[in-house]
Amino acid sequence: MIKVTYIGHSGFWVEWPDCIWLFDYYEGKLPDVPPEKPLYIFVSHFHADHFNPAIFQIQAHAGATYILSHDVLRHRKISPEELPKDLYTMRPGQELSLMNGQLLIRTLHSTDFGVAFLVRFHGKWIYHAGDLNWWVWKEETKQYNHNMTANFKKYTAPLEGMELFAAFLPLDPRQEDWYDKGFLYILEHTKTAHVFPMHFWKDYEMISTFLASPKGSLFKKQVVPLRFEGQETIL
Numbered sequence: 001m002i003k004v005t006y007i008g009h010s011g012f013w014v015e016w017p018d019c020i021w022l023f024d025y026y027e028g029k030l031p032d033v034p035p036e037k038p039l040y041i042f043v044s045h046f047h048a049d050h051f052n053p054a055i056f057q058i059q060a061h062a063g064a065t066y067i068l069s070h071d072v073l074r075h076r077k078i079s080p081e082e083l084p085k086d087l088y089t090m091r092p093g094q095e096l097s098l099m100n101g102q103l104l105i106r107t108l109h110s111t112d113f114g115v116a117f118l119v120r121f122h123g124k125w126i127y128h129a130g131d132l133n134w135w136v137w138k139e140e141t142k143q144y145n146h147n148m149t150a151n152f153k154k155y156t157a158p159l160e161g162m163e164l165f166a167a168f169l170p171l172d173p174r175q176e177d178w179y180d181k182g183f184l185y186i187l188e189h190t191k192t193a194h195v196f197p198m199h200f201w202k203d204y205e206m207i208s209t210f211l212a213s214p215k216g217s218l219f220k221k222q223v224v225p226l227r228f229e230g231q232e233t234i235l
Contacts (some may be wrong), residue, residue: 002235004166005031006226009049010130010198012168016121019099023117023128023168026052028229033058040103043068044130045114046075056084065098067105069114069130090115092155109155111135111148118158124165127192132156133170133199134182152182156189164192166235170199173206180210187219194235195223204228 005013008028014021020033022041026049033039041064043051051072058064066087072078073089088096092109102122107115112131119126134152136145167190171183187195200206207225210216216223224233 002166004194004196004224004233004235006196006229006231006233008229009201010044010128010168010170012128012196012198014126014166019103019121021119021126022055024050024130025055026050038099039064040098041066042117042119042128043072043114044116044128045069045110045112046072047113047131050114050130051076053078053082056082067096067117069107071114075113106158108132108158111152111155116155125162127159127164127167127169127186129167129169129182129186129198131170131199132182133172134178134185136175136178136181138176138178152185156186159186159190162190164190166194166196167192168196168198171197171206171210172199173201173203179206180213180216183210184215187222192222194233195219196233197223197226 003015007013007025010024011028012023013031019038024044041055066084068089070089070091090096090107092107092115094107096105104120106118108118110116110130110132114130116130116132117128132155136148167186169183169186171180173179197207204227211220211223
């Protein structure tokens with residue numbers, strides 16, 4: 001059994017029987033950490049809505065390990081004295097093995113800053129996109145959007161055809177008519193069992209809008225209809 005708690009924005013708490021993962025926390029109430037479970041804290045990039053230095057206060061938990069995108073420490077100017085001992089930084093295209101090889105972490109290049117995380121544990125692949133998304137905008141030039149489209153497809157190519165147990169994907173209302181381009185692309189190019197929308201800026205109706213759309217309705221069984229912060233889903 002895996003319990004996923006929506007913390008807020010792009011933040012998720014993923015609790016396995018033998019460990020816990022925290023992705024991109026920046027605000028919201030965190031569940032209590034069982035002292036017997038190791039905690040892995042992932043940060044996809046330095047943006048304030050994906051990283052909160054308060055995560056380093058969790059280091060009092062004996063099993064806390066931090067996996068940060070390479071850009072976080074540089075952009076946020078964190079001194080070495082503030083850093084916990086068990087901390088790894090990752091660049092795009094790298095691989096990290098933890099828990100005696102049980103936990104495999106791969107990183108993808110982002111179309112914004114930092115990385116996306118592709119994590120394998122107990123034979124299941126979990127994908128957290130961070131800000132890797134198809135960021136096309138009406139106010140941008142055709143050339144910008146053309147380049148973005150090419151980069152998005154290039155950077156997500158490693159996911160092509162993969163069987164993902166769970167994916168956390170941006171569904172951003174600021175993109176207006178194109179809010180679901182990246183979300184749909186991943187759904188259509190992978191075999192994903194459980195999909196959690198994120199980065200929707202508390203606009204929960206956007207999820208309902210997507211699920212009611214002709215293409216979105218095809219994925220009703222996979223998409224988790226988030227309604228509030230702290231919502232728990234058992235997988």
